[in-house]
Amino acid sequence: MNAAFTHKPAPDRPPPRISVGAVGWMRDNLFSSWMNTALTIVAVYILITLIPPFVQWALLDANWGGRDRSICDANKDGACWTFIKVRFLQIMFGLYYGANPDQVWRPVLAFALLIALAIPLFVESFPYKRYVSIGLLVVFPFVGYGLIHGQWFGLPVAETSQWGGFMLTFVLASVGIVCALPIGILLALGRRSNMPLVRTLSVSYIEFWRGTPLITILFMASVMLPLFFPAEVDFDKVARAMIGIALFQSAYTAEAIRGGLQAMPRGQFEGADAMGLKYWQSMRLIILPQALKISIPGIVNSFIELFKDTSLVAIIGLLDLLNMAQTASRSIEWKGYDIEAYLFAALLFWICCYGMSRYSQALERKLDTGHKH
Amino acid sequence: MTTLRADAVNQAPNQDPRSLIIEMKQVNKWFGEFHALKDIDLSVEPGERIVICGPSGSGKSTMIRCINRLEEHQKGDIIVDGIELTADVKHIDNVRREVGMVFQHFNLFPHLTVMENCTLALIWVRRMPKKDAEEAAMKYLERVKIPEQAQKYPGQLSGGQQQRVAIARSLCMNPKVMLFDEPTSALDPEMIKEVLDVMIELAEEGMTMLCVTHEMGFAKTVANRVMFMDGGEIVEQNKPDEFFTNPQYDRTKLFLSQILQH
Ligand SMILES: Nc1ncnc2c1ncn2[C@@H]1O[C@H](COP(=O)(O)OP(=O)(O)O)[C@@H](O)[C@H]1O
Numbered sequence: 362m363n364a365a366f367t368h369k370p371a372p373d374r375p376p377p378r379i380s381v382g383a384v385g386w387m388r389d390n391l392f393s394s395w396m397n398t399a400l401t402i403v404a405v406y407i408l409i410t411l412i413p414p415f416v417q418w419a420l421l422d423a424n425w426g427g428r429d430r431s432i433c434d435a436n437k438d439g440a441c442w443t444f445i446k447v448r449f450l451q452i453m454f455g456l457y458y459g460a461n462p463d464q465v466w467r468p469v470l471a472f473a474l475l476i477a478l479a480i481p482l483f484v485e486s487f488p489y490k491r492y493v494s495i496g497l498l499v500v501f502p503f504v505g506y507g508l509i510h511g512q513w514f515g516l517p518v519a520e521t522s523q524w525g526g527f528m529l530t531f532v533l534a535s536v537g538i539v540c541a542l543p544i545g546i547l548l549a550l551g552r553r554s555n556m557p558l559v560r561t562l563s564v565s566y567i568e569f570w571r572g573t574p575l576i577t578i579l580f581m582a583s584v585m586l587p588l589f590f591p592a593e594v595d596f597d598k599v600a601r602a603m604i605g606i607a608l609f610q611s612a613y614t615a616e617a618i619r620g621g622l623q624a625m626p627r628g629q630f631e632g633a634d635a636m637g638l639k640y641w642q643s644m645r646l647i648i649l650p651q652a653l654k655i656s657i658p659g660i661v662n663s664f665i666e667l668f669k670d671t672s673l674v675a676i677i678g679l680l681d682l683l684n685m686a687q688t689a690s691r692s693i694e695w696k697g698y699d700i701e702a703y704l705f706a707a708l709l710f711w712i713c714c715y716g717m718s719r720y721s722q723a724l725e726r727k728l729d730t731g732h733k734h
Numbered sequence: 735m736t737t738l739r740a741d742a743v744n745q746a747p748n749q750d751p752r753s754l755i756i757e758m759k760q761v762n763k764w765f766g767e768f769h770a771l772k773d774i775d776l777s778v779e780p781g782e783r784i785v786i787c788g789p790s791g792s793g794k795s796t797m798i799r800c801i802n803r804l805e806e807h808q809k810g811d812i813i814v815d816g817i818e819l820t821a822d823v824k825h826i827d828n829v830r831r832e833v834g835m836v837f838q839h840f841n842l843f844p845h846l847t848v849m850e851n852c853t854l855a856l857i858w859v860r861r862m863p864k865k866d867a868e869e870a871a872m873k874y875l876e877r878v879k880i881p882e883q884a885q886k887y888p889g890q891l892s893g894g895q896q897q898r899v900a901i902a903r904s905l906c907m908n909p910k911v912m913l914f915d916e917p918t919s920a921l922d923p924e925m926i927k928e929v930l931d932v933m934i935e936l937a938e939e940g941m942t943m944l945c946v947t948h949e950m951g952f953a954k955t956v957a958n959r960v961m962f963m964d965g966g967e968i969v970e971q972n973k974p975d976e977f978f979t980n981p982q983y984d985r986t987k988l989f990l991s992q993i994l995q996h
């Protein structure tokens with residue numbers, strides 16, 4: 362056979378050595394240029410100076426044992442987790458449950474119920490989602506309130522003013538989120554309505570609440586509201602905070618959703634109209650599922666902000682996670698251990714916010730049907 | 735400007751207005767100051783296949799979108815299947831049940847599967863049980879030759895397939911009239927034929943169709959009337975062979991010479 366007609370592919374050459382393995386990766390990503398190399402060195406230096414001492418303090422030398430500060434005072438080089446351990450119930454559940462550990466099963470049970478009801482909603486194949494949702498949104502609030510507040514079923518009363526800590530943060534944020542979503546959807550639709558009155562009302566509402574800082578709203582709710590009502594009407598502080606937060610949050614949610622609505626191409630509205638769907642049908646079935654999907658990052662972002670902003674309820678004398686941790690660290694028994702208190706609060710905040718953020722990313726991936734408008 | 739009245743070229747001698755499926759009388763529409771439709775008169779009998787052509791911006795889309803009230807006309811009457819289009823939402827809904835529309839950009843719902851796209855209106859507008867709706871939808875998906883794509887999302891299909899789904903979606907409602915607004919102009923050339931084939935089949939089965947399109951081959955094959963619009967007016971309309979061989983107006987001649995060059 363003539364050699365000219367036989368094509369012999371050249372044998373594969375090995376990849377260039379520097380692009381494989383850990384060394385290759387480091388060369389590509391950490392030392393690709395002089396600038397990059399310098400930044401890498403600075404970063405490594407900072408990490409080396411910060412992390413080992415922190416680990417030493419927070420873990421290796423830390424104090425875990427005992428029930429009072431004597432053990433921590435004896436070893437000032439380590440963190441005093443004894444303090445967190447002793448005041449754990451107070452930081453998690455507030456003053457009443459901190460002082461009545463035998464009653465702590467009540468909020469724990471409420472929380473467990475909440476989780477038990479919520480989990481099926483995230484299971485794709487679960488058939489009774491509708492009933493569970495009703496249970497969660499309509500029945501659970503009463504059961505949860507009954508458990509945590511007491512009075513019904515002869516449970517000792519835990520006044521809402523004695524609620525606090527992580528529990529209060531969680532309750533305020535979830536009520537805010539759950540109320541803000543439907544109100545926000547209505548406001549966002551109202552803002553784009555053809556009816557001038559509806560549109561004006563929605564815009565005024567949104568702009569009013571967006572233009573006012575949450576701290577002002579809470580302050581007003583606490584100081585101003587009572588002025589408008591007769592002295593006998595004793596508005597619950599927590600309820601006031603909930604209403605203020607929900608109204609405030611709904612304006613932000615509305616704006617996040619409006620962004621999603623605006624990103625919807627006109628063709629989707631026309632497609633729905635041409636099929637004879639009514640306004641609410643086309644919103645519910647066509648427009649909102651897509652607009653909400655687009656808005657997920659914005660909505661979750663505002664939820665995360667809200668979760669952290671609940672600390673502002675300190676202005677009306679409520680002690681959320683952060684303020685409760687701070688309060689505990691200022692008690693006579695534990696004076697001086699505020700770093701531990703702040704770190705613990707930060708860790709809980711971080712877990713919740715990071716969880717929300719990851720969940721939103723997973724949701725976006727799940728809802729992706731491969732379509733780009 | 736005088737226009738040839740539609741009845742002048744209607745093949746059927748029947749002039750009884752009650753037998754008309756669409757009747758537009760002296761319809762005018764403005765977008766703000768801009769006069770988009772000028773004294774449109776149009777009568778369509780059941781079973782007619784009308785192709786509408788004309789330069790871009792001449793008001794073709796606006797005219798057919800008035801028929802299912804995606805655009806609101808300000809003057810004149812539009813009567814579809816005996817129902818007058820007014821601001822009355824009930825009338826609008828009733829007309830939309832009878833009129834299917836296929837858009838240039840398909841307007842499928844990307845978050846729903848092909849099957850769900852097709853059954854949506856059956857379930858929510860016709861109140862049909864889901865199972866029956868799926869059966870009906872499957873029948874039409876078979877007719878447009880993509881039953882095997884039923885569980886996919888529109889984003890996973892080619893343009894031609896998406897447009898065929900859009901046609902099936904409209905057909906599911908069993909409409910009396912189908913409106914097509916440039917159904918092939920967003921498609922890659924190799925996909926145009928598969929969509930036109932479906933439309934030709936539909937025409938052969940006797941569907942009443944109004945198609946805005948510049949596919950003149952399609953017009954010659956299926957249309958019984960071709961209509962030329964310019965500047966918001968129906969300039970001229972005629973049977974296809976007359977229309978193409980013997981256009982009456984310079985504007986038509988110019989347009990045809992431009993479009994037939996390709
Ligand atoms: N929503 C609208 N607002 C303002 N002007 C419009 C609107 N829709 C269409 N027009 C104008 O009306 C004219 C006719 O448009 P259209 O019916 O889409 O033309 P065609 O479909 O023949 O290309 C064009 O000049 C267009 O700019």
Ligand SMILES: [Mg+2]
Nearest residue numbers: 794795796916
């Ligand atoms: Mg057009």
